[in-house]
Amino acid sequence: MKPDSAAxxxxxxxxxxxxxxxxxxxxxxxxxxxxxxxVGAKRTLQDPLRLPAKVRSWQAIARRxxxxxxxxxxxxxLPPLDLSAGTEFQRQVWQALRRIGPGKTRSYSELARxxxxxxxxxxxxxxxxxxxxxxxxxxxxxLATNEALGGFSAGLNWKRALLRCEGIRx
DNA sequence: CCCTAGCGGTGCT
DNA sequence: AGCACCGCTAGGG
Numbered sequence: 001m002k003p004d005s006a007a008x009x010x011x012x013x014x015x016x017x018x019x020x021x022x023x024x025x026x027x028x029x030x031x032x033x034x035x036x037x038x039v040g041a042k043r044t045l046q047d048p049l050r051l052p053a054k055v056r057s058w059q060a061i062a063r064r065x066x067x068x069x070x071x072x073x074x075x076x077x078l079p080p081l082d083l084s085a086g087t088e089f090q091r092q093v094w095q096a097l098r099r100i101g102p103g104k105t106r107s108y109s110e111l112a113r114x115x116x117x118x119x120x121x122x123x124x125x126x127x128x129x130x131x132x133x134x135x136x137x138x139x140x141x142x143l144a145t146n147e148a149l150g151g152f153s154a155g156l157n158w159k160r161a162l163l164r165c166e167g168i169r170x
Numbered sequence: 171c172c173c174t175a176g177c178g179g180t181g182c183t
Numbered sequence: 184a185g186c187a188c189c190g191c192t193a194g195g196g
Contacts, residue, residue, distance in 0.1 A: 125190040151190025
């Protein structure tokens with residue numbers, strides 16, 4: 001069963017060495033993280049002082065976690081994640097993703113087996129692609145069985161970069 | 171190498 | 184209900 005959705009609070013920028021990510025928060029926590037968009041240039045003009053205190057705190061935690069993750073280290077403490085927008089199956093996959101440590105990888109089929117749907121291999125790929133919080137929920141650590149890169153919704157360049165900064169070579 | 175069939179979840183109509 | 188996608192895979196030229 002899918003929990004009912006929580007109200008969206010706001011979108012806030014998160015500055016990193018790789019550019020400005022955009023985090024979205026619901027009343028329950030971080031519900032989406034977007035990679036820097038070149039064409040975006042879009043103004044997230046949000047007066048930080050008008051953000052709910054809770055969100056400011058989550059933003060700060062998320063920023064530290066993201067910076068560490070992008071440096072190839074363990075992210076440390078995370079803000080609460082609101083993954084309630086996903087289906088039951090997707091949430092199982094995302095949960096399994098979180099158990100892959102930095103510098104480690106799994107194949108789509110290993111993940112499928114891990115969640116008890118051994119044949120739902122392509123569907124696992126679909127769920128990875130639907131991951132609303134990339135990097136912190138490390139969908140980039142999933143590769144094809146033949147050690148091929150597989151896909152990445154934000155572009156394979158990002159996937160390569162993320163793996164590389166964790167010391168994974170291909 | 172390339173091709174193909176089979177696979178299961180999701181989102182459209 | 185049907186159908187067409189897919190971040191896939193194993194098996195066979």
